[in-house]
Amino acid sequence: MTNYAHITPQFRDVMEKSDLDRLAFLDEPRWVDYQAANNLMDILNGLLRKPERPRMPNLMLVGESNTGKTTVVTRFKELSGQPYISDDAVSVRPVICAEVHKPDERELYNAILREFWAPHNPVAPLEKLRHQAIHLLRDARTRMLILDEVHTINNGSAAKRMDVMNELKMLSNILHIPLVLVGTRTALQLLVLDSQYSSRFEVVSLPNWSVNAEFQRFLKSFESVLPLKFASKLYSPELTPLIHAISNGNTGNIEYLLRECAREAIRNGSEVIDRRLLEKNQWMRPTSADGVRERVL
Incomplete structure (x- = not known):
């Protein structure tokens, strides 16, 4: 042999x-270790362990399209964010990762509710969707909220962009959990809309290789x-x-x-x-x- x-x-x-089996093996998703990804997961794990305080640290992860941002975040969730049943019989979901696709507050909460597989009316009043999402995040003892594709928020007017960013700021304040925003480098434009946003987010980039x-x-x-x-x-x-x-x-x-x-x-x-x-x-x-x-x- x-x-x-x-x-x-x-x-x-x-x-x-x-040969057919080996070709099928090629198409299976498979993690390959590398230093930048490990550094990023160390940062995410550090955020996950942060004790609750009035103003939680937040992170914006940016990089060129297809640099592996979502792959690293998914790996982090698999290793550190798996759901479990607590000793007091609560179904805990430490990490919720959702995707946003347009600059709309309802879309933000609909994305979170979809991750919980929660029955909801997508066109319900914003207040109702917000209440339901916050209730589920608290019940699940979620300690980190990750939002992917946040650069799509830039597709709206300045007013709509600020509306969504204000919702995110409010979520962090109410839940006392870190937010992680993931997107292309155009997502950085969201942080300069208001100094309140830039002061709340540390920016980390996943660069191309040299x-x-x-x-x-x-x-x-x-x-x-x-x-x-x-x-x-x-x-x-x-x-x-x-x-x-x-x-x-x-x-x-x-x-x-x-x-x-x-x-x-x-x-x-x-x-x-x-x-x-x-x-x-x-x-x-x-x-x-x-x-x-x-x-x-």
């Missing part, structure tokens, strides 16, 4: 399966979960700059590129990602201002 030393031990059994030792470690870790029979050495001085150039150092682009290359390597029997295969797939580089990939058939 082949050793497959380049594959992480827990996944080596996959290498004994069929060509350095940390990026090489990430590529080595990523290679260890790709079910290929031969070592590709993606972290080598030859391949690392090429992967960075094609992906622009964007985590999501890197994952897409390497998964697609691995898929082709399994199908064509080469079982390795080499320079030729990477160069063949340079179409995966976002070439236009809107970041669209276009495959020419």
